[in-house]
Amino acid sequence: MKAETLAALQEARTQRKALALATRLSDGAETLVHPDRVLGAQAEDAALVAAARRALGIGRSETIELDGQRIFLNVYVPPARLIIVGAVHIAQSLAPMASLMDLDVTVVDPRRAFATDSRFPGVKVMQEWADEAFEKMGLDVSTAVVTLTHDPKLDDPALEYALKSDVFYIGALGSRKTHAKRKERLAEAGITEEQFARVHGPVGLNIGAKSPAEIAISILGQIVEVRARRLEALSAPRTAAPDVAAA
């Protein structure tokens, strides 16, 4: 690998941009396929570039054969992001555990007493209202949002904003009763039943979790499951994909 290729991969990561690196296995020749430009040894090879773009779209690395040459397409996608709304006790377990899972974690809470760096060592903390923080960060398809405050004036705007984006996961802490009331409030704000169905609530897999760390495990387990299903759907033959992929 060339040193400048390494630098390009690192730069793409810093900027949260996806990138495919095509390596010809016979001699190590490299081609960098960005979503908007192509650089390197085989930049003029239309078939290679098309295959690399397809791999980029699915987000999966693979080895292909072109004109008798084996080419490895390595797709580098930015780490999925987890935005936790509510710098509460559960968040103190959820944030470090999510970081171990390679999620890029941000904790958002406008309340000064909660949103402190000392409660969340090594994690990005934004002392802001969720919708304002979301606006700054830009929610995308590789983002998950979990609300933990239990407080409608903090959770609801976050959910409303997240539901209008294409984030891959939305979870909201609260009992079935709380969740039903939440649904009524958001309906008044114009969120349809179909839209609301995207919210996982009560949040997490049903594993009988009680302690903050256990609840964090159930939430992360659900995020793993949703991500895996989504990737499965994206990689499946086209006939089966669309409706599952949109979920």
Added chain:
Amino acid sequence: MSDALDVLDQVGKWKAGGKGVAIATVITTWGSSPRPVGSQLGVDDSGSMVGSVSGGCIEGAVVREALAAIADGKPRLLDFGVTDEQAWDVGLACGGKVQVFVEKVN
């Protein structure tokens, strides 16, 4: 694949520190294999490693080849699996097969 990106970070640091460095990448898998395609292992010229290309079964052999690649600058394609003689030595216990590409960072 952010773990792969952490590998690149460490590799970049080694390189900036003047060390010889190689990257090993899982490029194909058959059957059950512990790490998906695209998983990477970074190796410096003293044999330090970051990341992984298996559950620990083949790392030793990959590091040996990585050190050789750092020395001669040539890329290498390595096969590990149950039908491979080598597998009896390094043992891919899960019964799967993997192919690993090893190259020096120039």
